[in-house]
Amino acid sequence: MAVYTDVDDDALAQFLTEYNLGEVLSMKGIAEGVENSNFLLETTRGRFILTLFEKRVAEADLPFFIGLMDHLALAGLSCPTPIHGIDGRALRRLAGRPAVIVSFLTGMSPRRPTVKQCASVGTALAGLHEAGRGFALTRENALSLAGWRRLVADCVTRADSVRDGLGRTIADELAFLESHWPADLPRGVIHADLFTDNVFCIGDDVSGIIDFYFACNDFYAYDLAICLNAWCFEPDGAFNATKAMALSRGYTAARPLSVAEAAAVPVLARGAALRFLLTRLYDWLNQVPGALVRPKDPIEYLNKLRFHAQASGPETYGITSA
Amino acid sequence: MAVYTDVDDDALAQFLTEYNLGEVLSMKGIAEGVENSNFLLETTRGRFILTLFEKRVAEADLPFFIGLMDHLALAGLSCPTPIHGIDGRALRRLAGRPAVIVSFLTGMSPRRPTVKQCASVGTALAGLHEAGRGFALTRENALSLAGWRRLVADCVTRADSVRDGLGRTIADELAFLESHWPADLPRGVIHADLFTDNVFCIGDDVSGIIDFYFACNDFYAYDLAICLNAWCFEPDGAFNATKAMALSRGYTAARPLSVAEAAAVPVLARGAALRFLLTRLYDWLNQVPGALVRPKDPIEYLNKLRFHAQASGPETYGITSA
Numbered sequence: 001m002a003v004y005t006d007v008d009d010d011a012l013a014q015f016l017t018e019y020n021l022g023e024v025l026s027m028k029g030i031a032e033g034v035e036n037s038n039f040l041l042e043t044t045r046g047r048f049i050l051t052l053f054e055k056r057v058a059e060a061d062l063p064f065f066i067g068l069m070d071h072l073a074l075a076g077l078s079c080p081t082p083i084h085g086i087d088g089r090a091l092r093r094l095a096g097r098p099a100v101i102v103s104f105l106t107g108m109s110p111r112r113p114t115v116k117q118c119a120s121v122g123t124a125l126a127g128l129h130e131a132g133r134g135f136a137l138t139r140e141n142a143l144s145l146a147g148w149r150r151l152v153a154d155c156v157t158r159a160d161s162v163r164d165g166l167g168r169t170i171a172d173e174l175a176f177l178e179s180h181w182p183a184d185l186p187r188g189v190i191h192a193d194l195f196t197d198n199v200f201c202i203g204d205d206v207s208g209i210i211d212f213y214f215a216c217n218d219f220y221a222y223d224l225a226i227c228l229n230a231w232c233f234e235p236d237g238a239f240n241a242t243k244a245m246a247l248s249r250g251y252t253a254a255r256p257l258s259v260a261e262a263a264a265v266p267v268l269a270r271g272a273a274l275r276f277l278l279t280r281l282y283d284w285l286n287q288v289p290g291a292l293v294r295p296k297d298p299i300e301y302l303n304k305l306r307f308h309a310q311a312s313g314p315e316t317y318g319i320t321s322a
Numbered sequence: 323m324a325v326y327t328d329v330d331d332d333a334l335a336q337f338l339t340e341y342n343l344g345e346v347l348s349m350k351g352i353a354e355g356v357e358n359s360n361f362l363l364e365t366t367r368g369r370f371i372l373t374l375f376e377k378r379v380a381e382a383d384l385p386f387f388i389g390l391m392d393h394l395a396l397a398g399l400s401c402p403t404p405i406h407g408i409d410g411r412a413l414r415r416l417a418g419r420p421a422v423i424v425s426f427l428t429g430m431s432p433r434r435p436t437v438k439q440c441a442s443v444g445t446a447l448a449g450l451h452e453a454g455r456g457f458a459l460t461r462e463n464a465l466s467l468a469g470w471r472r473l474v475a476d477c478v479t480r481a482d483s484v485r486d487g488l489g490r491t492i493a494d495e496l497a498f499l500e501s502h503w504p505a506d507l508p509r510g511v512i513h514a515d516l517f518t519d520n521v522f523c524i525g526d527d528v529s530g531i532i533d534f535y536f537a538c539n540d541f542y543a544y545d546l547a548i549c550l551n552a553w554c555f556e557p558d559g560a561f562n563a564t565k566a567m568a569l570s571r572g573y574t575a576a577r578p579l580s581v582a583e584a585a586a587v588p589v590l591a592r593g594a595a596l597r598f599l600l601t602r603l604y605d606w607l608n609q610v611p612g613a614l615v616r617p618k619d620p621i622e623y624l625n626k627l628r629f630h631a632q633a634s635g636p637e638t639y640g641i642t643s644a
Contacts, residue, residue: 008433009523025428025524028362029353040350040362042428106347106364111330201331202347 005037005052005095012041015094018085019101021045032197035213037097040104047104048083052097057213059098064139065212066090066100068132068189073103075131078208080105107200107207116204118231118243122250124206125194125227129220129255132189141192141216143275145181148174151278158285163299170278173305177271182219182264190223192216195230221261224251225268228317229276229304237303245318252320262314262321269308269317277301327359327374327417334363337416340407341423343367354519357535359419362426369426370405374419379535381420386461387534388412388422390454390511395425397453400530402427429522429529438526440553440565444572446528447516447549451542451577454511463514463538465597467503470496473600480607485621492600495627499593504541504586512545514538517552543583546573547590550639551598551626559625567640574642584636584643591630591639599623 012024022044030049032038037052053062066082070090073081080102082090091100110117141147152174159167191198193214200208224247232244251257257265280298287295311317334346344366352371354360359374375384388404392412395403402424404412413422432439463469474496481489513520515536522530546569554566573579579587602620609617633639 006433009430010434012430023524024430026522027430028350030362031351031353040352108331108334108346108349111328112332200348202345 005054005097007037007039007050007052007095011095015092015099016043018087018092019083020086021048021083021101041101048101049080049104050094050099050101052094052099054097061139061213062091062098062100064137065215067137068135068212068215069102071135072128072131072212077128077131078105078206079128079212080208080210105200105208105210107202109197109199110201111196112235113196113201113231113243114204115243115246117201117206119246119250120201120204120206121194121199121227121231122224122247122252123254124199124209124250125191125223126251126254128191128209129188129223135189139216141190141218143192143214143279144218144222144271145178148177148271148274148278151282155278155281155285159281162281162284163302166281166302169302169305170274170281173270173274173309177267177274180267181271182260182267185219185221185261185264186258187217187219189215190218190220192218192223192226194223194227219261219264219268220255221257221264222268222272224248224257225265225272226275227251228265228269229272229301232317233304233307237300239307241316241318244316248318248320257319257321259321262319265314265317265319266308266311269311270305273301273305273308277305327376327419329359329361329372329374329417333417337414337421338365340409340414341405342408343370343405343423363423370423371402371426372416372421372423374416374421376419379420383461383535384413384420384422386459387537389459390457390534390537391424393457394450394453394534399450399453400427400528401450401534402530402532427522427530427532429524431519431521432523433518434557435518435523435553435565436526437565437568439523439528441568441572442523442526442528443516443521443549443553444546444569444574445576446521446531446572447513447545448573448576450513450531451510451545457511461538463512463540465514465536465601466540466544466593467500470499470593470596470600473604477600477603477607481603484603484606485624488603488624491624491627492596492603495592495596495631499589499596502589503593504582504589507541507543507583507586508580509539509541511537512540512542514540514545514548516545516549541583541586541590542577543579543586544590544594546570546579547587548594548597549573550587550591551594551623554639555626555629559622561629563638563640566638570640579641579643581643584641587636587639587641588630588633591633592627595623595627595630599627 025042027039027041030038030040035056039050041048041050069082072079083101084090156167198211232240280296283295284298347364349361349363352360352362357378361372363370363372391404394401405423406412478489520533554562599620602618605617606620
C-alpha cells in the first residue's frame with residue numbers, strides 16, 4: 001500500500017486544463033503499487049489512474065515505460081493506456097513529481113490464484129511478449145546478473161542477521177548462476193514483475209496487466225520463470241505442480257518455447273528466486289524507521305530458491321519445448 | 323491515509339453472496355478516513371464503498387452510525403446510504419471485523435475551501451441538522467466536557483514537552499469552559515467532525531457529507547462552531563472573517579439561531595478548539611512506533627483557541643440571531 005504525495009483540488013484542476021478530460025468528479029488515493037502514488041480519478045469523460053512517480057523510479061526510464069504502455073495498448077494488450085495531453089505529451093509534472101494519467105482497467109488481483117487463472121496468466125504473458133515486438137526503445141534489466149552482484153556485495157555481510165548461513169547461500173548461488181546463466185535465448189520486452197498484484201482477473205480470466213515499471217529487455221523465458229515463482233507456490237511454501245503445468249501450457253500454447261529455452265527454465269527460475277530474495281533482503285536490511293511500507297519476508301524466496309535448485313528439469317514445471 | 327486490513331478476492335466474493343450487488347468488477351483500497359479501512363468496490367450494479375471498522379470505533383456504536391446514515395439518506399441528505407443484505411441487515415462481518423457497504427458519492431474534498439464552498443457547507447450543515455430530526459437512537463458526545471476532563475488528566479503532565487506552558491493553558495481553559503459551557507441550547511444529531519476531508523464538493527457546491535463516525539447528540543450550534551474552526555482558518559493561521567460570515571449565513575439562512583445560540587458561539591468555538599487540541603495532543607503524546615498514520619500538529623488548535631478566547635462576540639463569526 002502506498003500514497004506518498006498529496007495532490008490538492010486546485011493543483012489537480014490546473015493540471016487537468018492540459019488535457020481533454022472534462023471536469024473532475026472525484027479523486028481518491030488508492031493503495032496500489034509500492035513505488036508510486038496512485039489516484040483513482042473520475043472525470044466527466046470517464047475513469048482514469050493518475051500516477052505520481054516517487055524517487056524509486058528513475059525519471060530517465062519514464063519514456064521507456066510510458067512508450068511501452070502506448071505500444072502494448074496499440075497492439076491490443078489489455079494494459080493501462082497513457083492519456084496524452086492537448087500538446088500531445090503523456091508525461092508531465094504535478095506536485096513536483098513526474099506524473100502520468102492512464103486508462104482505468106476493471107478486474108481484481110487474485111490473492112490465491114486458481115489453476116484456471118494460472119493458465120490465463122500464462123497466455124496473457126505470451127501475449128505481452130508478442131505485443132512488445134517492434135517497440136523501438138530498449139531498457140537493460142538492472143536486476144539481472146550485474147545487479148544481483150551489486151546486491152550480494154551490499155547484503156552478504158549482514159545476511160546472517162536474517163537467517164544463519166544466508167550470506168554463504170546467496171554468494172554460492174550467485175557463483176552458480178554466473179557460470180550457468182544462459183548466454184543467449186530469444187529476448188525482447190519482458191514485464192519482469194508479473195506478480196498477482198499486477199494482474200487483474202474477472203472470474204478465471206485475466207482482464208488486464210498493470211505496473212510496467214520494472215519492464216526491460218531480457219529473455220522471454222526468464223519472465224515465465226518469474227511468473228512460475230510468483231503464481232505457483234502455495235502460502236505454506238508448497239510448489240503446486242498443477243498450477244505450474246497450467247501456467248506453462250497457457251504460455252507455450254500461445255508462444256512455443258525452443259529446446260534451449262525449455263532446458264533453461266530451471267536455472268532461470270533459480271535466478272528469478274535469487275532476484276526477489278536479494279531485493280527483499282536489501283529492503284529488509286535497509287528499513288527506514290517510520291516508513292509506510294512494511295518490507296516483505298525475504299525467506300519466502302530462499303525456500304523457493306531451494307526448491308528450484310533441486311528441480312529435476314523443465315518437466316518439474318510442466319514445460320515442454322516445441 | 324489508511325488501509326489497515328487486507329480483504330482477499332475469495333473472502334469478498336463470499337461476503338457479496340449475502341447482497342444483491344451482482345459480480346465484482348474491481349476493488350481498491352482507498353486512502354480515506356483514518357479510523358477504518360475503506361475500499362472502493364465496483365460491481366455490475368454500481369459503485370460502493372466497503373468499510374471495515376478497526377479498533378478505534380466502538381462496535382456498540384455501529385447501529386447508531388449506520389441507522390443514522392439510513393435516516394439521513396431517507397430524509398434527502400446527500401450522504402452514504404447503507405446497503406442492506408438479502409437478509410435485511412446492513413452491518414455484518416468481513417475479515418474478522420464489522421463491515422458495511424454504503425453508496426458511493428462523487429465530489430472532491432476541498433483542501434483550501436473557497437468562500438462559496440464555506441457558504442455551501444453552512445447550508446449543508448443546517449440541512450444535516452434538519453434531516454436528523456426524528457432519528458430514534460441517541461449517542462452521547464464522548465468528546466464534550468467529561469471527555470475533555472479525562473483527556474486533560476491524561477495529557478496535562480506531559481503537555482509541556484510539546485510546548486512550554488501548554489499544560490497550564492489546557493487546565494485553565496478546561497476550568498473556564500466548565501464554568502461557561504451553556505447549560506441548554508437546541509440540540510439533536512450533530513456530525514461533530516465536519517472537516518473538509520468529510521465534505522465532497524463539485525465546483526462551489528457541496529455534493530455530499532461523509533464519515534458519520536463521530537456523530538452524536540449535542541448542541542446544534544456546537545457543530546457550527548466545529549465547522550468555523552475547520553473551514554475558516556487559513557494555512558498561515560489567520561482567521562478568514564469573510565469565510566466565517568459566508569459559512570454562518572449559509573447556516574442561519576437555512577436554520578436561524580436563537581439569541582442564546584448566537585451568544586454562545588464564541589464559547590462553543592473555544593470548546594471545539596480545545597476538543598481538537600486535546601485529541602491531537604493525546605495522539606501526539608501516544609504515538610505508536612511504526613504506525614501508518616502521522617499525528618496532526620496539536621499546536622494548530624492552540625492558536626485557534628487563543629483566537630476564540632479573544633473574540634469580541636458572535637459578530638466576529640458573522641453570526642446574527644433570528
